[in-house]
Amino acid sequence: MVPQQEKGRGPPEPGVELPSLRLFTWEEISFHNGQGEASRERWLVIDRRVYDITRFHKRHPGGSRVICSYAGQDATDPFIAFHIDKTPVKKHMKQLMIGELAPDEPSFEPSKNKLLLEDFRELQSTVEKMGLLKPNPLYFFVILLHILLLDVAGWFVLWYFGTSVTTFIIATTLLLIAQSQAGWLQHDLGHLSVFSNTKWNHVVHEFVMCHLKGLSANWWSLHHSQHHAKPNCFLKDPDIEMHPTVFSLGKSLSEELGKQKKKYMPYNHQHKYFFITMPLVVVPIFQIYSIYFIFQRKLWRELSWSATYFIRFFITFVPLLGVKVVLGQLLLLNVLESILFTWISQLNHIPMHIDYDGNMDWFSTQLLATCNVNQSFFNDWVTGHLNFQIEHHLFPTMPRHNFWKVAPLVKSLCAKHNIEYQSKPLLSGFADIVYSLKDSGEIWLEAFNHA
Incomplete structure (x- = not known):
């Protein structure tokens, strides 16, 4: 040029x-x-x-x-x-x-909508002036402490009360909660929202993700950043890359798939096999990609950290349960965490608009692709505050403890520009995953039969 x-x-x-x-x-x-x-x-x-x-x-x-x-x-x-x-x-x-x-x-x-963009830039400035991007490390220390206590409690139940079916179930439940909460904490660290110093976020992120969960922190950060850049945008958001291999997602993509006579799976039944397919493969796939990523990038420190997760688990539980039972417990934890993670992470996105990148403004892109779950102490805790998914996507580096403060400002901006701000009960969010998959499957079937 x-x-x-x-x-x-x-x-x-x-x-x-x-x-x-x-x-x-x-x-x-x-x-x-x-x-x-x-x-x-x-x-x-x-x-x-x-x-x-x-x-x-x-x-x-x-x-x-x-x-x-x-x-x-x-x-x-x-x-x-x-x-x-x-x-x-x-x-x-x-x-x-x-x-x-x-x-x-x-x-x-x-x-793009000039007035909306100007108003959002003003909101960004207001957020900074209010100090909503500044983290409270003490808050996150308490989060980490309760994770460690749950982890120890899972071992203590078996050590103190003996091994039985009841104590095994209780111990596994405590370990599952610890793993789930560690997943939300590493998410905070990956978004650099726990410490003001970026280096400290990276260091503690490796500890939580690698040592407490046995996964690569760097792999997760790169993967998840792609999702935030263009959520629910086909070919750009890795979280919907299972389309069309396993699922048919969204109205326009389902129509396209049907008209092209593509049938990798019986998509009209995807709302049924979702219960088995997604929850059973998410964490195992995470582990495979994580290991591949570590060796590909030669992240030997992360490899050492991840190895300590399994070493610690076997050292503490094998004397109580034996090798075979511990291997079974690890597999069970992976399956249960997959189920929990899948339902919580997808209720904010699968029911929303899914399509190719339309090059919309940042605010509209995030509001089209995300929805909230109503606030309550339980919802905040069990989802790691990702019930405030809209606010999190608009301000990905904002500490989770400030989401509730910015939510009224976001709602006001949505109302001013006639943009829908969706918030629903937790169980309704779970149901909407199934309904949206059923609707997409029916759209695909109709297009497939009439193409």
């Missing part, structure tokens, strides 16, 4: 040298999305500045797919949402900057 230094500018005054600055239109930027043979280059916009990430994206600390999700688009809001300390990041970005939007180009992409 030829530099466009003069576009939108008058002739330079005598004796004044213009900076070597390229000016671009939104149309030119959208062309450089890295897709197809026409353009392999990847550009994106942050605060009107244009950056070429073609060579950088594979070195992006947050992962290639996260940043490439916004190739050819405006990435201002996700940049603000994902980065806590933006000053050092912006220093590295200078070498990637190739120009800026032409003066006659709007700050927001023409297809």
Whole structure:
């Protein structure tokens, strides 16, 4: 592309040298999305500045797919949402900057709601001024302490009261709760929302995810960031990559699958086999990918941390239960945690809008793809505060203990712009997973039969 230094500018005054600055239109930027043979280059916009990430994206600390999700688009809001300390990041970005939007180009992409974007930017500023992005480490210390106590209690029941069917069930239940709560805590740490210092978040994240759960912290962070960048967007959100191999998700994707006469599974029965398929494979698949990721990236410290999880488990329980029973208990814990994790994590997303990336603004993207579960002490605790999924997706680095404070502001913004803010009872959320799968399956079947 030829530099466009003069576009939108008058002739330079005598004796004044213009900076070597390229000016671009939104149309030119959208062309450089890295897709197809026409353009392999990847550009994106942050605060009107244009950056070429073609060579950088594979070195992006947050992962290639996260940043490439916004190739050819405006990435201002996700940049603000994902980065806590933006000053050092912006220093590295200078070498990637190739120009800026032409003066006659709007700050927001023409297809987006300018008023909504302006209001959301104002909300972001309000959130920072209120200090809602500042964590309370003591709160998270209590969370960690109760996880460790549950873990110890699971062993203590068997050691003190002896081994029987009853004590085994009680011990396994306590260990299951500990594993589930550790999963929510590592989620907080992965989002850098426990400590103000990024390094401390990473260090403790490795302890919780690797030592307490036996999984890779780095693998989870990269995988989950992709989900947050473009939730429920097919080909961009890894959480819906089981479409169409196992499930047919969303109205438009189900119609597409049916018209193409694709039938990898009997999707009209997916609301039935969901009960068996998803819960039984989630954690085992996590473990397989986690191990593969550790060896692929040569994360030997994470490998050592993860090994201590299994070593600790066998040392403490084999003398009480024997090797065969402990292996069975580990398998049972994996299955039960898969069931718990699947239902809690999917009730906020599967019933929502699922489609290809429509390049909507950050606020609308998150509201279309997420819903809340009504607040209560139990709902907050059992879901790790992910019953506030809307607030979490809008502000992914916000500590969970502040979600309830920002929720009224988000509701107000939704009401102002006539955007639906969904919040439902916990059991209704579970039921909606089944209903939405049934509806998608029926849409696929109808399209399949009439194609």
